[in-house]
Amino acid sequence: MIDLQTFNIIPVMPEIIMALMGMVLLIFAVSQGNKSYRIVSWYVVLTCITVGAILLRFPQGVSITFGGMFVTEPFAVFMKLLVLAGASLVLLMSITYMQREKIARFEYPILILFSTLGMMVMLSANDLISLYMGLELQSLPLYVLAAFNRDNLKSSEAGLKYFVLGALSSGLLLYGCSMVYGFAGTTNFIGLAEVFALEATPVAGVVVGLVFILVGLLFKISAVPFHMWSPDVYEGAPSSVTAFFAVVPKIAAIGLLIRVSMSAFGGIAEQWQQVLMLVAMGSMIVGSMAAIVQTNIKRLMAYSSIGHMGYALIGLTAASSAGVQGLLVYMMIYMFTTAGVFAIILLMVRKNMQVETIDDLAGLAQYKPLMALCMAVLMFSMAGIPPLAGFFGKLFVFQAAMAEGMYTLAIVGVLTSVIAAYYYLRIIKVMYFDSATEQLDNVEDSGSNFVMRASAFFAVVFITIAWPIVEAIHYAVDSLLFL
Amino acid sequence: MNTFPILSLITFLPLLGALFIFFINGAKQEYIDRSAKTAALFVSVFTFGASLFMYSLFKPENGDFQLIETFRWFPSLNISYKMGVDGISVLFVLLSTFLTPVCLLASWNSIKKNVKEFMIAFLILETMMIGMFCSLDIVLFYVFFEGVLIPMFIIIGVWGGPRRVYSSFKFFLYTLLGSVLMLLAILAMYLHAETSDITVLLNTNFPIQMQTWLWLAFFASFAVKMPMWPVHTWLPDAHVEAPTAGSVILAGVLLKMGGYGFLRFSVPMFPVATMEFTWLIYGLSVVAIIYTSLIALVQTDMKKLIAYSSVAHMGFVTLGIFTLTEQGMEGAVFQMLSHGIVSAALFLCVGVVYDRLHTRNIGRYGGLVNNMPKYATVFMVFMLASVGLPGTSGFVGEFLSLLGAFQVNTIVATLASTGVVLGAAYMLYLYRAVVFGPLDKDDVKKMLDLDKREITIFLPMIVLVLWMGIYPSTVLNTVAPAIKKTITYHDQGLERAEKEEKQKGDIQ
Numbered sequence: 002m003i004d005l006q007t008f009n010i011i012p013v014m015p016e017i018i019m020a021l022m023g024m025v026l027l028i029f030a031v032s033q034g035n036k037s038y039r040i041v042s043w044y045v046v047l048t049c050i051t052v053g054a055i056l057l058r059f060p061q062g063v064s065i066t067f068g069g070m071f072v073t074e075p076f077a078v079f080m081k082l083l084v085l086a087g088a089s090l091v092l093l094m095s096i097t098y099m100q101r102e103k104i105a106r107f108e109y110p111i112l113i114l115f116s117t118l119g120m121m122v123m124l125s126a127n128d129l130i131s132l133y134m135g136l137e138l139q140s141l142p143l144y145v146l147a148a149f150n151r152d153n154l155k156s157s158e159a160g161l162k163y164f165v166l167g168a169l170s171s172g173l174l175l176y177g178c179s180m181v182y183g184f185a186g187t188t189n190f191i192g193l194a195e196v197f198a199l200e201a202t203p204v205a206g207v208v209v210g211l212v213f214i215l216v217g218l219l220f221k222i223s224a225v226p227f228h229m230w231s232p233d234v235y236e237g238a239p240s241s242v243t244a245f246f247a248v249v250p251k252i253a254a255i256g257l258l259i260r261v262s263m264s265a266f267g268g269i270a271e272q273w274q275q276v277l278m279l280v281a282m283g284s285m286i287v288g289s290m291a292a293i294v295q296t297n298i299k300r301l302m303a304y305s306s307i308g309h310m311g312y313a314l315i316g317l318t319a320a321s322s323a324g325v326q327g328l329l330v331y332m333m334i335y336m337f338t339t340a341g342v343f344a345i346i347l348l349m350v351r352k353n354m355q356v357e358t359i360d361d362l363a364g365l366a367q368y369k370p371l372m373a374l375c376m377a378v379l380m381f382s383m384a385g386i387p388p389l390a391g392f393f394g395k396l397f398v399f400q401a402a403m404a405e406g407m408y409t410l411a412i413v414g415v416l417t418s419v420i421a422a423y424y425y426l427r428i429i430k431v432m433y434f435d436s437a438t439e440q441l442d443n444v445e446d447s448g449s450n451f452v453m454r455a456s457a458f459f460a461v462v463f464i465t466i467a468w469p470i471v472e473a474i475h476y477a478v479d480s481l482l483f484l
Numbered sequence: 485m486n487t488f489p490i491l492s493l494i495t496f497l498p499l500l501g502a503l504f505i506f507f508i509n510g511a512k513q514e515y516i517d518r519s520a521k522t523a524a525l526f527v528s529v530f531t532f533g534a535s536l537f538m539y540s541l542f543k544p545e546n547g548d549f550q551l552i553e554t555f556r557w558f559p560s561l562n563i564s565y566k567m568g569v570d571g572i573s574v575l576f577v578l579l580s581t582f583l584t585p586v587c588l589l590a591s592w593n594s595i596k597k598n599v600k601e602f603m604i605a606f607l608i609l610e611t612m613m614i615g616m617f618c619s620l621d622i623v624l625f626y627v628f629f630e631g632v633l634i635p636m637f638i639i640i641g642v643w644g645g646p647r648r649v650y651s652s653f654k655f656f657l658y659t660l661l662g663s664v665l666m667l668l669a670i671l672a673m674y675l676h677a678e679t680s681d682i683t684v685l686l687n688t689n690f691p692i693q694m695q696t697w698l699w700l701a702f703f704a705s706f707a708v709k710m711p712m713w714p715v716h717t718w719l720p721d722a723h724v725e726a727p728t729a730g731s732v733i734l735a736g737v738l739l740k741m742g743g744y745g746f747l748r749f750s751v752p753m754f755p756v757a758t759m760e761f762t763w764l765i766y767g768l769s770v771v772a773i774i775y776t777s778l779i780a781l782v783q784t785d786m787k788k789l790i791a792y793s794s795v796a797h798m799g800f801v802t803l804g805i806f807t808l809t810e811q812g813m814e815g816a817v818f819q820m821l822s823h824g825i826v827s828a829a830l831f832l833c834v835g836v837v838y839d840r841l842h843t844r845n846i847g848r849y850g851g852l853v854n855n856m857p858k859y860a861t862v863f864m865v866f867m868l869a870s871v872g873l874p875g876t877s878g879f880v881g882e883f884l885s886l887l888g889a890f891q892v893n894t895i896v897a898t899l900a901s902t903g904v905v906l907g908a909a910y911m912l913y914l915y916r917a918v919v920f921g922p923l924d925k926d927d928v929k930k931m932l933d934l935d936k937r938e939i940t941i942f943l944p945m946i947v948l949v950l951w952m953g954i955y956p957s958t959v960l961n962t963v964a965p966a967i968k969k970t971i972t973y974h975d976q977g978l979e980r981a982e983k984e985e986k987q988k989g990d991i992q
Binding site: 366370381386387388392396399400403404408411412415416418419422423426429430433434464467468471472475 | 668
């Protein structure tokens with residue numbers, strides 16, 4: 002039996018270190034001004050790596066602290082590692098970009114650090130209160146980041162739009178939390194799980210609360226029908242911020258969604274399964290159809306990620322250990338490949354101006370073969386063509402869906418993946434089959450170049466390194482489900 | 485047992501070669517191109533040699549899988565990296581390794597831009613093809629089966645003709661749509677049998693209703709790959725736009741993946757569903773044979789004509805496989821191998837004149853026999869083989885398939901036989917229009933006969949075509965035991981299903 006009352010600070014150490022580092026860096030940066038931008042950025046990357054290293058050395062098993070509010074187990078550790086890796090990758094590729102765009106202010110890395118801290122709290126949340134706390138800590142820096150290019154109309158619009166809709170979803174989430182508390186009598190996840198283990202059919206109030214909570218979380222991962230904000234925000238925000246939006250918060254929100262649905266509301270899985278099934282189908286369909294007509298590559302990536310969230314949710318809808326495992330494999334591959342695509346988007350510069358339509362890539366293969374090759378590999382991977390990484394993500398989630406007899410979901414999934422293949426192929430077509438009118442500049446940006454290469458390399462060699470990764474994920478998922 | 489992983493070596497040798505070529509760099513474009521070409525040719529010839537060595541280790545009397553290799557891939561999910569060949573697949577491996585150097589030689593001068601990338605794409609394609617024929621794990625099979633799409637898409641799209649974009653998209657999306665349904669079927673089979681090992685799946689009893697769905701899903705994929713009427717429309721487009729080497733490998737090997745799939749999966753694993761759906765296959769095959777032959781008759785584009793003739797020839801293959809008789813199935817395999825060489829050679833013949841005049845319009849040629857006698861002879865051999873003249877490989881395949889068909893359904897066999905006549909009609913028409921007639925066009929007059937490189941390409945193919953036609957036992961002795969085994973699996977499956985039905989009846 003785990004003693005909830007024991008006050009144990011060890012499990013929270015990574016978060017505490019991170020918060021302290023954030024504050025120290027903030028004070029340092031304020032005293033130094035914007036010229037400290039690069040050094041602060043590198044310190045944030047270093048912090049992420051250090052915290053990741055600490056997490057890797059963490060004691061195995063489950064530890065709960067702060068009166069049951071905060072939990073760490075291999076699942077949380079794994080998700081936090083993903084988040085930290087995502088944040089570091091995005092920072093690596095955006096350091097030079099922000100300077101090129103002349104928005105290199107020291108707040109940028111620090112906001113990312115605090116947002117990442119929020120995500121780590123989210124991933125360890127074991128109570129509706131700590132869930133909300135983490136979620137807000139994560140969101141507030143994101144609103145600021147979206148409007149970071151404050152002299153740009155689109156960026157300000159993106160920030161405002163994201164803030165208004167984000168606040169709405171937070172409100173819904175909070176309302177859902179209060180409903181659940183009112184009807185179930187507890188906000189603790191373990192307590193909730195105990196309540197639902199006893200009653201097979203929950204009262205209506207709980208279900209309403211549950212749906213509100215789901216809405217709040219689905220908004221964060223931009224699943225249909227809560228996806229409206231994402232294309233506009235993706236397009237308006239500075240590209241490096243878009244990269245952050247596309248990669249990191251989604252992992253955290255998915256992790257939280259898994260914990261809420263599988264452990265807190267695991268007893269009433271049928272209630273949320275049907276909601277998630279519709280959401281997954283909608284996301285896959287909208288993601289694949291709407292992306293076809295896009296000309297802006299950032300908007301295209303927004304719809305592409307809506308579609309990917311649909312596939313990921315298939316794994317959760319299956320509500321089985323295999324499903325969650327597939328979902329985590331999917332998210333991991335999604336994170337690395339998306340980071341690579343955005344690194345390429347950041348490198349799309351012509352005459353010292355950032356360009357972002359698909360046609361700007363025309364003929365890329367002729368004058369930048371390596372960049373085109375990386376992009377092509379990532380696109381084929383996202384389309385789910387073997388032997389690249391993306392295929393295995395799809396394989397595992399579809400397998401989970403088939404095992405639970407969700408044939409309709411699986412069939413919709415594979416059919417939309419064919420439609421989605423069309424627009425991924427279109428990018429390859431533009432790069433390889435068309436001829437260049439104007440060339441892109443050669444950008445001195447080792448960070449983006451590194452992320453681009455590493456991510457394409459990952460997509461290619463995943464087939465050979467898949468096994469240990471799948472084993473690790475299996476271990477992480479087991480720790481969650483037997484809590 | 486043999487411990488040296490010869491199959492993996494053959495499979496991944498081209499990939500290593502591609503990796504090597506990737507790192508070739510130099511100041512002069514000319515130098516890079518030359519080294520890339522030489523390296524690719526060397527690797528593919530060496531792979532062919534290795535595959536011949538592998539064939540010498542293979543014991544044809546034995547119908548089982550041989551040269552089996554297993555490595556851990558996903559141990560706790562029971563998915564492994566397992567390779568092995570039987571009498572059917574070993575010949576397709578040889579066909580792939582044989583045609584790749586031929587293709588590389590054929591594109592020696594005709595590919596002018598991005599030579600290095602072309603060689604890389606082709607070697608990756610070879611790895612995928614060989615891997616697909618060797619896989620004994622169904623997930624691994626799917627990885628290779630789908631992986632073929634990537635290099636082929638690039639080959640058509642980058643080095644193809646004016647409508648290459650349309651054709652490459654059509655090729656990719658058509659085949660992908662078929663395959664994803666097969667992926668779901670594969671997952672369903674895996675979940676039922678709890679393993680993805682093909683040798684185990686061959687002995688697994690799938691419930692009858694499930695068999696129907698699985699069969700249909702596999703059919704969706706293989707019918708597109710074959711291609712069968714009415715999902716064949718991607719083929720003429722892909723063939724016409726692809727560069728010569730692309731057409732050759734497409735006709736030579738890629739079309740065989742469908743037939744191979746039917747033989748490996750549909751027939752032995754889903755016997756009840758196979759029996760249920762033979763009428764469908766017969767119908768579609770007969771339509772394919774007659775209808776596409778008629779379409780071939782009115783073509784003005786040489787490549788399109790041969791592409792439609794491929795669809796017709798593949799009709800004989802599907803017909804042969806689903807007669808479920810020994811002769812029919814052996815005939816189908818023989819027809820696939822023969823078509824692999826003959827149609828590949830025909831596309832090369834088109835490539836020869838296309839390289840000189842840059843048009844595929846039949847009307848633009850005529851009278852080539854006067855200034856290109858060697859070419860006329862080579863073209864004649866393959867034209868007659870395609871028609872199915874006794875003494876060439878084309879005859880044996882068609883004859884055996886029809887022999888099988890006559891045993892099970894006379895009407896179908898009779899209708900299919902008309903395809904032979906129609907085949908003669910369009911091939912002779914093509915040959916007459918291109919090779920005979922007056923030599924009255926000035927640019928045609930200037931065309932030069934085959935050079936040494938082209939003769940080197942054609943000579944072994946002629947030998948093979950005649951050898952297989954005169955002494956087919958070389959091939960049939962290898963194929964027969966594996967076909968017998970396949971039929972045994974099929975019959976055993978039917979028996980098990982019957983027993984189950986009976987038991988159900990007894991209980992009720």
